[in-house]
Amino acid sequence: MATESGTALPPAVAAAGAVAAEPVPAGAARRAVPRSRGSAPGAVPAARPEAATVASAAADASDRGARIAAVTIALAWHLAISLPAVLGAWQRMAAPVLVGAGWLVTAGVGVATGVRLLRGGPPPARRLAVALLVVDAVVFAAAGKAVLFTPANWVWSGLAWFFLLVLWRRPVGWLLMLLGAHASIALGAVLTHGATAPADLTRYAMYVYGTSSLPVAVFAGAAALAALARDRTRTAAAAGAVAAERVAAEQARQERQARLALVSGTAEEVLAALAAGDADPADPEVRRRCVLAAARLRRLIAEADDVPDPLLHELRAAADLAERNGLPIELIAVGAPPELPVEVRRRLADPLTAALAAARDWARITVLAGPDEVVVSLVTPDHDGPDPIGLDPPRDGTGRRDDPPADGPRPAPSAACRRGGQVTAGDPPEPDGGGPVEHVHERDGEIRWTQTRWRRT
């Protein structure tokens, strides 16, 4: 809780009550302003989730070629090398039917996986890997010793490419594990068939190396390419977001300049009246108009959309000004306001700024903020002076015009004799996430209480 300035204030006790409310005019034309950084066209927060999707799409596109190559190699090898070898050695194999069945199963797996890879998501890696390993073991056993080191034992050289297809885009460790299992099955078969002469073992080693190195290289290369593409796209997306933010900031700046011109106009009006002698500086009404014009100018200058918390920033700026005029002010904020549309923020802050200009003795500003509700309040001692001017929301130069409240600024009342029902006016919900801002102003002889409240709809 940020206590800007501490004054021990006795909670007031009062008997007489006067309650009044200033409705915020409904139906004010909405301005086409960047509502906030988040909702400005193409601004950063909106771009971030997209960036991830875009990056993964880029990675997807970049390794499409690699996928086509892998599918082609696997199936071409299967068809052009393995099949003729199997058919040619049919008579010499221990159980040729099993070997042939294994070839068919693998072909099926290869075609299904290839379609999956080129059309959509990754294939069910685990189940297919297990199926391939079963085929692996069966064919090794069924081929027999006679064709162990020949192309007819097609699983040894051909199956690795199918491992590659099944495990596409999975961690490279999975492929290494599968190739390890493949090598173990082969070793088991070599030992079972009694091919343990040094020459056989050397051939085994050569086979393992020869059949694994190329698929691993292709697999790792494709993974690296995809990662690279993903990185590049992410960088490009971030650059795009920065550019979008710059555009939004420029819009906000122009918007502010337009409003600055308008508010400067009202300030000039007062200054001109003073200079021409039409306005008397001794008139409290004129002085209040000056303070108010200055507060608005200051608030506008403080209204930088890049400040982390613009609402608090604005209120603080108004408080600073009032404080400089000798008014002790307490400003306590609980919670962090959510990102609010500029319009909502102004409706929350403007009545407070106006009331602050009429405050005497002391003022207590509180801000209570949650993700779905922000309540701003100003409490000051009541006095016989008029209610602050400008409690109707200000006009600005962007086509919006707020009609003053039907009951207008109040005449100077004797506080104790005004007793009324509380009227609370809410705006109709803003079309895009604004939500209504409720504005209550009341005085009960003891305190003047201005409260604005925004609720997410």
Next chain:
Amino acid sequence: MDADAVAEDVTGGRPIGVAIVDDHPVVIDGVRAWLASEPRLRVLATGDDPDVVLRAAPEADVVLLDLRLHGRMVLDKLAELSAAGWRVVVYSEHGDPETMLAALDAGAAAFLAKHEGREHCVATVLAAATDRPYVPPTLAGAMVGDPRPDRPALSDKEREALLLWFQSMSKASVARRMRISEHTVKQYVDRARIKYTRAGRPAATKAALLARAIEDGLVRPEEIGIYRSHAQTDRPTP
């Protein structure tokens, strides 16, 4: 002033003993001066070490504890004292809501921001001495703005009362605004505070607050522990 209801309950016998723990002598003198304006209160011991102070005044009814001693937040010490049954009123210049709620969770009888001044200080100590809640405006703000997902479920009326009390610091004004009596405003605020005895780890002081609240008819025993289903039952008890 809101301490009136409490004041009636303090019988004229033994004065309420207060121990003050702070590492700034000037603050101790200031608080002592505040408390001196209330004849029912007597400062028994002061110092900058809670253990030493409480050894010097084992009969103290209320401990006023500065939450920051020698540059360190003493939330753990607060929890230890509260678990041992000391009624600790924390006062601190650290008025951020997280700290305030953490102090309540640790078992503090109340939390007072240092800038809140004499009347709130006296009222808080008087209330704490009889295990009754007192919620100064700043603490009310922290409670109504509590963002934690496991915060106690407060009724709409309780939230509104806390919010308006936080804003205006005047229960009379809150009462007018809500069109209820000042007594009812205080009940809403106090009931919200009692619900906070369920947050955080158990402490003897929390149990005492809860027991007294039931005794006073502020909450009903059947409301304890199943607040969520009673969220709409916010009619104050007579």
